[in-house]
Amino acid sequence: MKIFLDTANLDAIKKYNDMGLLDGITTNPSLLAKEGGDPQKTMKEISTIIKGDVSLEVVSTTYDGMIEEGKKLREYGNNVIVKCPMTGDGLRACKSLSVEGIPVNVTLVFSPNQALLAAKAGAKYVSPFIGRLDDIGHTGMDLIKEIKQIFTNYNFKTEILVASVRHPQHVVDAGKIGADVVTLPPAVLEKMLKHTLTDKGLKAFLDDWERLQAENPDLKA
Numbered sequence: 544m545k546i547f548l549d550t551a552n553l554d555a556i557k558k559y560n561d562m563g564l565l566d567g568i569t570t571n572p573s574l575l576a577k578e579g580g581d582p583q584k585t586m587k588e589i590s591t592i593i594k595g596d597v598s599l600e601v602v603s604t605t606y607d608g609m610i611e612e613g614k615k616l617r618e619y620g621n622n623v624i625v626k627c628p629m630t631g632d633g634l635r636a637c638k639s640l641s642v643e644g645i646p647v648n649v650t651l652v653f654s655p656n657q658a659l660l661a662a663k664a665g666a667k668y669v670s671p672f673i674g675r676l677d678d679i680g681h682t683g684m685d686l687i688k689e690i691k692q693i694f695t696n697y698n699f700k701t702e703i704l705v706a707s708v709r710h711p712q713h714v715v716d717a718g719k720i721g722a723d724v725v726t727l728p729p730a731v732l733e734k735m736l737k738h739t740l741t742d743k744g745l746k747a748f749l750d751d752w753e754r755l756q757a758e759n760p761d762l763k764a
Contacts, residue, residue, distance in 0.1 A: 544717065544718050544722060544723065544724065544725060545566035545567065545595075545723060545724040545725075546564055546565060546566055546714075546724070546725060546726075546727070546732070547565065547566060547567040547568055547569050547595075547596075547598075547704070547724055547725070547726035547727075548565055548567075548568055548569075548726070548727065548728075548729060548732065549568075549569045549570075549574070549706065549708070549726040549727055549728050550568070550570070550574055550728060550729055551570045551574040551575045551577070551578045551582075551585055551586075551589065552578055552729065553578075553585065553588060553589070553592070555729040556568060556589060556592055556593065557592060558729075559729070559732060560592060560593060564732070565593060565595065566595045566596075566724070567593060567595035567596040567597060567598070567622075567724070567726075568589055568593050568595075568596075568597045568598065569597075569598040569626075569648070569670075569704070569706070569726040570586070570589065570597070570598060570599055570600065571600045571626065571650070572600060572602055586599050586616070586619050587619050587620075590619045590620035590622055590623055591620065593622065594622065595622060596622055596623075596624045596646075596667075596668075597619075597620065597622050597623050597624065598623075598624045598625075598626045598648045598650075598668070599616045599619065599623055599624070599625065599626060600625075600626035600627075600650065601613055601616070601625060601626065601627055601628075601636075604628070604630070604632065605632055606632040606635050606636050606639075609625075609627055609632065609633065609636035609640075610636055610639060610640065612625075613625040613627070613636065613640050613645055613647075614640075614645070617645050624646045624647065624648045624667060624668065625640055625645055625646070625647050625648070626647070626648045626649075626650045626670075627640075627647055627648070627649055627650070628649075628650055628651050629649050629650065629651045629652050629653075629657050629660075629661060633649065634649070634660060634661065634664040635664075637649055637661065637664040637665060637666050638664045638665055641664070641665035641666070641667070642665070646667035646668075647664075647665070647666050647667060647668075648666065648667065648668040648669075648670055648704065649661035649664070649666040649668070649669050649670065650670040650706070651670070651672060652669050652670055652671045652672065653671065653672060653675070653676060653686070654686070655686065655689040655690050655693055657669075658671060658686075658690040658693070658694075658701075658703075659690075659693055661701065662694065662699040662701035665701075666701050667701065667702065668701065668702050668703075668704040668723075668724065669690070669701050669702070669703060669704065670704045670705075670706040670726075671683070671686050671687060671690060671703070671704075671705065671706065672706050672707035673686060673687065673705060673706070673707055673708070673713060674706075674707030674708060674709040674713070675707050676707075677709065683707070683713075684713070684716045684717070684720070687703060687705055687716075687717060687720050687722055688720050690703055691703060691720050691721055691722065702723035702724055703722045703723050703724070704722075704723065704724040704725075704726060705717040705722045705724065705725045705726070706726050708725055708726065708727040708728070708731055709731070710731060710734070711731060711734050711735045713725070713727075713731075714727065714731070714735065
């Protein structure tokens with residue numbers, strides 16, 4: 544399963560990319576606004592740092608606007624994936640851009656029907672927002688199961704990109720189902736790194752080593 548970081552924060556991107564953990568990045572206008580500065584410069588830098596796919600989102604809601612923006616976003620790099628919303632115009636733009644060789648991530652997907660239509664329109668990725676479904680009393684991961692079954696039944700090449708991830712268990716559940724990608728905020732990835740028993744074990748090892756050094760002054764690490 545591929546791991547994408549859902550952020551426009553350059554420090555976080557560099558940090559986790561240097562660990563070898565990132566297969567790609569997803570951004571949106573809200574994430575870019577959160578970081579401030581020049582969004583064009585930020586998008587360019589992200590697409591340069593990351594060798595994998597970088598999803599950059601259009602802000603237009605019309606077909607013509609999405610096509611124009613999508614082509615401009617693609618100029619940031621050959622690894623740029625254009626994010627289009629799950630609307631009629633968005634699917635039309637997805638089809639046109641895909642035919643031209645510009646891959647598309649259809650975002651804001653909340654039902655298996657929407658995912659099916661996005662796949663039919665030629666999307667490279669479909670992004671179901673599981674956390675937002677959980678927020679309104681649904682079980683978001685059930686949507687991933689349904690999409691996975693449909694895509695498997697008909698051999699769709701569209702990848703399932705699990706979005707709106709709220710905690711590490713979402714990642715585990717997505718992996719069990721067989722989702723292709725999870726995109727998560729830096730805070731969730733940081734939690735995945737941590738475990739109290741790891742911290743406890745490391746402290747015990749270091750304490751024992753210090754005791755050995757005290758007993759053997761010439762001992763070196």
